[in-house]
Amino acid sequence: MNPTTAQALKRTRANAATRKATARDRCTLCLDPLTSMKLSIEAHRKGLDRSDVVNAILTEALRHIVISVREHSPSSASSAGDVSRESPETVAAA
Numbered sequence: 231m232n233p234t235t236a237q238a239l240k241r242t243r244a245n246a247a248t249r250k251a252t253a254r255d256r257c258t259l260c261l262d263p264l265t266s267m268k269l270s271i272e273a274h275r276k277g278l279d280r281s282d283v284v285n286a287i288l289t290e291a292l293r294h295i296v297i298s299v300r301e302h303s304p305s306s307a308s309s310a311g312d313v314s315r316e317s318p319e320t321v322a323a324a
Contacts, residue, residue: 259284 261269273283 254281
């Protein structure tokens with residue numbers, strides 16, 4: 231392999247690893263060593279980073295949780311959203 235080809239391969243890999251500019255909240259998770267290793271293996275298998283894999287797993291696990299944010303009215307003392315859980319029948323009908 232000549233040096234030019236090696237440089238081109240390195241450049242291609244570096245460009246492929248760029249992240250999407252999406253809003254994210256930074257948080258810390260305490261995982262046991264086996265779960266951490268499984269997460270790393272799954273991320274490598276899918277070609278993603280660990281954060282993207284965790285985000286996908288949590289999104290799938292929480293897909294039945296619905297957050298409904300209502301408009302703030304003058305008579306309302308709280309501006310917090312209403313959190314409810316959809317039943318599986320409601321989700322299947324949608």
